[in-house]
Amino acid sequence: MLAVDTATSTVGAAVLRDGAPPVAAAAEGPRAQTELLAPLVERVLAEAGVRPPELTDLAVGTGPGPFTGLRVGLVTAVTMGHALGCPVHGVCSLDVLAEQALAASGVDEVLVATDARRREVYWARYRRGPDGAERLGAPAVDRPAELAEEVRALPTAGRGPLLYPESFPSRVDGVLDVDPGVLGALALHRLASGTPMPVEPLYLRRPDALTTAERAAR
């Protein structure tokens, strides 16, 4: 399986095969996803000794994340999937960060808050379940101060605490961006349990524009 994600501040790709540890690579470049992703994919495939036609599955982070970057990962995955004739599985990128956070700390409840720009964060709340991180409710986008006090107090993963330390006092160390290896493992796990994994971008915001009818109504 090849896993890619462009929803957070690093661009990542990983190859997972037969229970061997993932061969992963990531590069920082919040506005350079188009430039970075394809060479990274080429590199991890070469390092894992896998030729593209040997891939059987693709996994991709569906966000939420800044739109233009998010789409680079999605279109890369669906195009490769089509060209290679293999299925593509979508995984909410915040779910991956929650898995990383639970693995990195002993806590049983965690908040994931990532950079949504415009002074907002994408966020979701999780608790440790028998089957890994369980999300409590749908991912949302809000200003940090709009989150309930008790939610903001939870140990928090993602870049939210780095950007808004006054709002998120308790930080899960070392879990900032999506790890593509964890993304791939989560997709494999969900595949085995038959969980549906639609490849739908989680934009959470509508485009910034008014229709002519809306403009007239103002």
Added chain:
Amino acid sequence: MADGPLVLGIETSCDETGVGLVRGGTLLFDAIASSVDEHARFGGVVPEVASRAHLEAMVPTIERACTEAGVALRDVDAVAVTSGPGLAGALMVGVASAKALALALGVPLHGVNHLASHVAVDIVEHGPLPEPTLALLVSGGHSSLLLVPDVTHDVRSLGSTIDDAAGEAFDKVARVLGLPFPGGPHIDRAARDGEVVIDFPRGLTTGRDLERHRFDFSFSGLKTAVSRWVQARQSAGEPVPVADVAASFQEAVTDVLTRKALDACRANGVGHLQVGGGVAANSRLRAMARERCDAAGVELRVPRPGLCTDNGAMVAALGAQMVIKGRPASDLAIPADSSMPVTEVSARRPTAGPG
């Protein structure tokens, strides 16, 4: 292969998702998905709406192009893509998709210039391009006069618009006249019932303007003149003769475009003029270009309207020429370059320093 390389071209610089398949100099199929109906609700192209539509349409359009052309993706010899200029977010979808295809299929990638592609598309319509060719490209995004000694690596800009693109002027005047978006086809239709009775200004065609901007265009003064004229009628309580205004405006635009294009042919000793871009679908522009080229002894080439607007076939056509002429392929690290200069035919890897 006797009949040339099979190239798949992807174009997403604005609101059309285009995928074309070309073998050598022959068009196999051109598939287009347009989000124009959605943009019509906003009265113009909204970049984020276009980008979302590109992501949704990308794979279905690739699939349709292959099915209709009767080819399998694994038979593709190279992938070409518009790497700029255009809307940044929209370009990124096409560039990332093209890289993914090249990577999955193990074939070379050619990131090419959108404007050069508009010129190259005529190869699949009218055969090899005369060298040099003079190209007039007019659309909602560009108004350019290009001298093209070799479309695969030598494209020179003679002039371009200093304010609005010609197509934008059509959209804005259509709005003033209460006609729907996109304005081009609606103005063309309305003008057929009208007469050229109003003498609207021709930008950059006289005196010092002409000296400094011989091959440049300006349409914002024309647009303002049309709005003022219409407003004056409205405030006098008189009906607006929509058809006559449309015809007079259209006449002013096409007069300037063709006059400057033929002047450029003369000045550069070029005997071939190609007209492309969405505005090339305008019936008056086609007719006037024909008359003036005939009078000047210049051979006119205009692709069919479907190949004048943005499409994937034009990108595939240029990609095929790149392969045939042995031009180097692009690196997988090329960016989507929203302001790619017209003189840069083929996308280069981003470099740190200037140059």
